Amino acid sequence: MKNLITLANICKKYDTCDNHFFALNDICVTVAQGEMVAISGNSGSGKSTLMNIIGCLDIPSSGKYVLNGENVSKLRDNRLSEIRNRTIGFIFQSFNLVSGFTALENVELPLVYRGIAKKQRKKLALEALEKVGLSDRITHHPNQLSGGQQQRVAIARAIAASPPLILADEPTGNLDRASSEQVMETLNELNKEGHTIILITHDEKLASRMPRLITISDGMIV
Numbered sequence: 165m166k167n168l169i170t171l172a173n174i175c176k177k178y179d180t181c182d183n184h185f186f187a188l189n190d191i192c193v194t195v196a197q198g199e200m201v202a203i204s205g206n207s208g209s210g211k212s213t214l215m216n217i218i219g220c221l222d223i224p225s226s227g228k229y230v231l232n233g234e235n236v237s238k239l240r241d242n243r244l245s246e247i248r249n250r251t252i253g254f255i256f257q258s259f260n261l262v263s264g265f266t267a268l269e270n271v272e273l274p275l276v277y278r279g280i281a282k283k284q285r286k287k288l289a290l291e292a293l294e295k296v297g298l299s300d301r302i303t304h305h306p307n308q309l310s311g312g313q314q315q316r317v318a319i320a321r322a323i324a325a326s327p328p329l330i331l332a333d334e335p336t337g338n339l340d341r342a343s344s345e346q347v348m349e350t351l352n353e354l355n356k357e358g359h360t361i362i363l364i365t366h367d368e369k370l371a372s373r374m375p376r377l378i379t380i381s382d383g384m385i386v
């Protein structure tokens with residue numbers, strides 16, 4: 165399979181008032197299309213810093229990042245956000261749904277940003293909600309849904325436009341065990357359908373169940 169992600173010698177340096185600090189140090193990773201990978205590590209190990217780079221929310225201080233065939237290591241903010249919208253579906257720990265919107269409207273929102281016409285938008289959003297098993301909840305608002313259901317709406321939102329990469333940051337961090345299992349099952353199913361999924365977690369147990377595990381410690385891969 166083709167490489168979706170190639171990180172070569174990635175460093176991220178944070179400047180503090182009198183010093184600097186390498187949050188990432190010479191990271192080299194490739195992820196092929198269709199893989200499901202966990203990135204795991206203790207608090208402060210550099211997971212969020214790495215996720216921000218993989219997710220095109222930040223750029224490395226040095227090194228090369230090729231995403232879906234495009235060198236994104238040195239792009240400016242507006243180009244980076246363009247690529248982000250087109251290439252990545254995000255799932256966050258805190259769901260990040262719009263409270264005034266229904267489940268359907270939440271899932272449609274990124275499709276609006278992509279300029280997809282109304283009719284097609286609704287079709288794609290309904291399909292995505294069906295995939296996560298929420299066809300009977302499309303007119304519910306987030307406060308009328310359980311945490312697990314809210315996260316599945318967020319997953320539907322992430323997959324609606326079929327982006328090449330799904331990036332999930334502690335997606336089960338705010339969920340009870342049963343809901344966590346459901347969310348993990350949904351992610352597994354999506355991977356079986358061909359979606360590339362990167363899951364960031366400090367939960368070693370969860371990470372160890374993934375087909376591939378990358379562990380980071382002090383900004384380095386171990």
Ligand SMILES: Nc1ncnc2c1ncn2[C@@H]1O[C@H](COP(=O)(O)OP(=O)(O)O)[C@@H](O)[C@H]1O
Pocket residue numbers: 178179180185187205206207208209210211212213214
């Ligand atoms: N903006 C920043 N400025 C300075 N240091 C930072 C900044 N962001 C993160 N760090 C430091 O980089 C290291 C890695 O942080 P982070 O990527 O958030 O780790 P994790 O997500 O694994 O907990 C930590 O030591 C943190 O204090």
Ligand SMILES: [Mg+2]
Pocket residue numbers: 211212213
């Ligand atoms: Mg973090």
